[in-house]
């Protein structure tokens with residue numbers, strides 16, 4: 636259950652879209668453990684917002700704070716490097732290392748643990764991902780769903796306070812996607828990270844999220860309510 640309001644984001648930055656420049660101008664707060672899904676049309680700025688929060692891009696101006704720690708504040712010249720921010724991410728352009736086994740991918744994220752603790756933690760995370768029998772498999776030997784489960788537990792390996800997911804399920808077939816939605820929500824609940832995910836699928840957003848937000852042309856609004864359910868009429 637959400638308990639506090641630790642993610643506090645106010646960002647403004649100029650972007651150039653196909654129809655000309657526009658401003659990504661966002662104020663966003665999330666509770667600890669809250670699962671937010673960000674929907675909106677292509678080009679609205681969803682990926683850019685996640686990259687700015689992660690520290691992979693720098694905003695024109697603004698502030699990002701998480702759990703009382705300021706990650707970025709342009710007015711005070713603060714801009715923590717990505718590795719100093721307690722976050723995990725699954726981004727389309729941060730794929731798995733092709734030449735590393737499943738166990739190696741997770742172990743890499745835990746490189747500073749002593750060897751035995753690292754081995755135990757890797758085994759535990761592989762088990763959580765349902766990949767215990769595939770510890771020595773390389774990404775090319777895994778299905779799309781297995782790869783995304785691996786990417787997810789790798790992102791959660793260091794128990795980050797914030798989990799950023801950019802369309803993590805979009806490349807999967809519908810059945811795998813539905814299964815992974817449930818697994819994703821379970822992992823989120825288990826780790827208790829605040830999660831911000833982007834999705835084009837309104838149904839997916841409603842199924843997963845505690846709160847759905849919509850970004851349009853750089854501005855945030857609440858998502859429209861779900862359509863009223865059909866009422867049966869006696870004839």
Ligand SMILES: Nc1ncnc2c1ncn2[C@@H]1O[C@H](COP(=O)(O)OP(=O)(O)OP(=O)(O)O)[C@@H](O)[C@H]1O
Nearest residue numbers: 649650651652653676677678679680681682683684
């Ligand atoms: N550093 C930048 N400077 C200027 N414009 C940028 C920069 N980064 C992204 N853009 C532009 O901002 C717009 C929003 O891109 P973004 O990828 O954030 O949208 P999106 O909502 O995630 O779209 P999609 O749903 O298709 O992934 C795009 O037109 C992109 O070209």
